[in-house]
Amino acid sequence: MKKVIDLISKEVADAFEAAGYESRLGRVTLSNRPDLCEYQCNGAMAGAKEYHKAPFMIADEVAEKLQGNEMFESVESVKPGFLNIKVSRDFVRQYIVKMMHEKKLGVEQPGHAPEFIIDYGGPNVAKPLHVGHLRSAVIGESLKRILRYTGHKVTGDIHMGDWGLQMGLIITELHHQHPELPYFDENHTGPYPKEAPFTISELEKIYPEASGKSKEDEAYKAEAMEATKQLQNGNRGYRALWHHILDVSVTDLKKNYKNLNVDFDLWRGESDVHEVIPGMVEYMKQHGYAHESQGALVVDVAEETDAKEIPPCMILKSDGASLYNTTDLATIQQRMDEFHPDGLVYVVDKRQELYFTQVFRCARKTKLVLPETELHFVGFGTMNGKDGKPFKTRQGGVPRLENLIAEIDEQMYGRIKEGNPEITEEEARKTAHQVALSAIKYGDLSNQPSKDYVFDIEKFTSFEGDTGPYILYTIVRIKSILAKYEQEGKSAKQALLNAPGSDTEKSLMLQLTKFADSVESASRELMPNRICAYIYELSNDFNSFYHETKILTEPDQDKKEGYIALLYITLKVLETGIDLLGFTAPDRM
Ligand code: ARG
16 A cells, blocks of 8 residues: 555655656655644755755745645645645545555555564573563564564574583483483483473573583583583483473473463474584585684685674584584574575574674575575664663572563552452453563563663553553553443444544544554564554554543534544554554453
């Protein structure tokens, strides 16, 4: 669907041409003086030099040509030569009616759906999720929804850290604690037990213990490295144990991500490319991409234009072991072979930016990807506490995500109960969680991903201001009016929209016409904050309209129906917006 701004630009460009000027001067922008007009055109200013004419004379002539045009309520030429434009009320009405009949509320859909894979979440098996994993999950989930809405075919992959030294550490610690287990008996030939020899909470205690010991005890560390190697080389007992670790851990991860309203199409991990690595390394050697440097195998990725040094990408360590880089490159190869994607998007802490520069360059240089394959790194900033340092619990530790959410749920539960004494326990719990998620997710997504932000839960949970709960509150307000209207036996869905009467009504409607712009720019720039900014403004516009308009008590039935239609559409746009951000609204709160 053509954008309002483009439709206006076309008319104004034609008018420039009709007045004897070049049509390119007719480009229109949003007004920077919303008190005076809605759109403006500065083309006469630009044209003055070329045509050796005072700008206001050009503007006058163009404005003249636009008089009587049904698209405009007014086009004024103001000194020194601007065109101030207001669109006609019926044009706005027609545009919105059309938008409601379009697929995806008028958001542009490509002819052929580009295929993308988003790598997000990135938890490490056997370690609890902590707040550091929150941003990747929240931003990645939103980007997945935004890209889908803008016509991409998207596969979300969690890319778990499930291989490497951390697994060797756990196996070593288990060996020390339970040497009697059959997994450690080299002579064991039969099947291994079906049940894991630990629960998730036991497992989560094992890792920090092992990691602590390995830092102090060289021999212990060597043992863990040996266990890692044996696991990777296929030691039967270790593999069986590793499967238990994975099962127990993934069950818990699934529960946690579900609670966050985040889901993945693929639950793959670093281990899934273990078999891809030898072939890839061989390929890199044979084509002369990789060479030996101080015993290690590396690919040079520096470029002449680099302002700072970009070190080579290491493929194998001097002892022949693979690294984080190796698994990421092998994963790229696997994704290309299996899905032939047009693009890969990584949602990872921005401190890994240099690392991803190396990996992307290496993938291009070694032709693991096509020249036209898009590789995007969406690096996110740190979630800080009010003191400006990385967020900590009151006790000073890194908080578990589960506990953090439970705490906010509990606070919201109290507030919901207080405001709605008659609410059932079940609805109160469900609503509290919806509000909590809106607070956490909106608090995160309303910032540009690359920026650090302060996790200020008091601010995030406020029902006023630029917050998730404020957006939900606005939605709930609309739902409640529509429910009352329907109690009168009428259908809100079938209500007919009128051209706007008051200025606040017109502002609200103009804001509705801009929905597609916000979603398309969020998709193009991989920035969900564009949608937050849009729905916040839309909520403000709605609330201004609401505060000065009698809706249900409006005696003129035609006018009332028009208001209801406007509410219905506003609700639809707001609900779509929050769905793209990854949260939902209750019926009351
Ligand atoms: N597991 C990693 C970590 O906790 C994040 C993985 C990011 N994704 C990737 N493809 N490297 O740091």
